[in-house]
Amino acid sequence: MDSTTLEQFYSKEFHKGRGAGGGLLPEGISKEIGHFNVFNVGEIVAQYRKKPFMPYNRRLYYKISFITGRHRAEYADKEIEIDKYALLFATPRLPYRWLPLDEEQGGYFCIFTEEFLVQSKSGVVLDDLPIFTPGGYPVFMLSDTEAEDIRAIFEKMYKELSGNYAYKYDLLRNYLMELIHYGQKLQPDTALYTANTSSSRTASLFAELLERQFPIASSGQKLSLRTAKDYAERLAVHVNHLNKVLKEHTGKTTTELIKNRIVQEAKILLRQTDWNISEIAYSLGFEEVAHFSNFFKKETTLSPAGFRV
Incomplete structure (x- = not known):
């Protein structure tokens, strides 16, 4: 990169x-x-x-x-x-x-x-x-x-x-x-300005933890946190509590926020690197290229190859 x-x-x-x-x-x-x-x-x-x-x-x-x-x-x-x-x-x-x-x-x-x-x-x-x-x-x-x-x-x-x-x-x-x-x-x-409450602190810590997973600097790097449960465990809160807090502060669920950030990074990697689709899929935590392709198309209406053109 x-x-x-x-x-x-x-x-x-x-x-x-x-x-x-x-x-x-x-x-x-x-x-x-x-x-x-x-x-x-x-x-x-x-x-x-x-x-x-x-x-x-x-x-x-x-x-x-x-x-x-x-x-x-x-x-x-x-x-x-x-x-x-x-x-x-x-x-x-x-x-x-x-x-x-x-x-x-x-x-x-x-x-x-x-x-x-x-x-x-x-x-x-x-x-x-x-x-x-x-x-x-x-x-x-x-x-x-x-x-x-x-x-x-x-x-x-x-x-x-x-x-x-x-x-x-x-x-x-x-x-x-x-x-x-x-x-x-x-x-x-x-x-x-953000209210100084425990819920706003949780939301802030989640945002910081999410962003810390990026950027993906090499094709051998792989996301360590992929699911709402992963983030809840790292923050030592129940996954339902995390979801409720993020919904209140952002209007989106934990899963939606994670997906949106993965899509953003996928676009960056597709546009900016010459990595093949398989390497990008792996780095973003997808075990199968087909799963990544289906995920990306569902979120953007374009296939990874189509977006890259």
């Missing part, structure tokens, strides 16, 4: 043949503890006369993009059309592809590793933030006023990065957190 490293990001996105990222790759990148960089999309397009096409794969870094113009963000289970302005949050957990739909492109984007923010005194853990949790809201359409707010933050980041202020990276961390909090404020309130 292709997991794009920072070095691969610079070489793939910015023509390695023109030098190390065409001069955009910072020196000593492999020696840094944490990494941050910000880019002006318009300047990249002008310099390379190339649309900043983003391939569909998992990445080993986080990315926040201020998008202007017409684009499409493609995920394994959905497509999001962007007509004017949008703010996009990308996490290593979720692969996607970003396609420009016209020649007029602009905006900014920044990439960073979790280690970059770990150095912040806030002690933030990225995957604990609502904006980066599984099933969250990765793309936000912006009004003209919101777009100007976001543009102003990126412009400050872009200017600061090229300066020689001794504490510029501390300042950049603050700007980065400002972007993250801006995005979280755009989320529905229900995505940000």
Whole structure:
């Protein structure tokens, strides 16, 4: 499975043949503890006369993009059309592809590793933030006023990065957190606040345990938890209690949530890897290819081979 490293990001996105990222790759990148960089999309397009096409794969870094113009963000289970302005949050957990739909492109984007923010005194853990949790809201359409707010933050980041202020990276961390909090404020309130009850704690632990089973990184890997009973036993609760809690909090049963996540991963593996159907079926816990094919077709109306085409 292709997991794009920072070095691969610079070489793939910015023509390695023109030098190390065409001069955009910072020196000593492999020696840094944490990494941050910000880019002006318009300047990249002008310099390379190339649309900043983003391939569909998992990445080993986080990315926040201020998008202007017409684009499409493609995920394994959905497509999001962007007509004017949008703010996009990308996490290593979720692969996607970003396609420009016209020649007029602009905006900014920044990439960073979790280690970059770990150095912040806030002690933030990225995957604990609502904006980066599984099933969250990765793309936000912006009004003209919101777009100007976001543009102003990126412009400050872009200017600061090229300066020689001794504490510029501390300042950049603050700007980065400002972007993250801006995005979280755009989320529905229900995505940000959860009642502090034992049932909400159980639901949260289930979601964390479910997501921890993924991604499937190799064809030899196999899901260890497959059924509602498996999860209930791991959480030390009765399967009926778990089902009741999840139904109250998500509107779906335990089995439905597990199936939905397996389908999502199956789509990712079918679209992103060259593994054969048998290998994908095995990694997702199906002993027989026919069982996987029947399951996938029932959930998506397409056969695995049909979806892959």
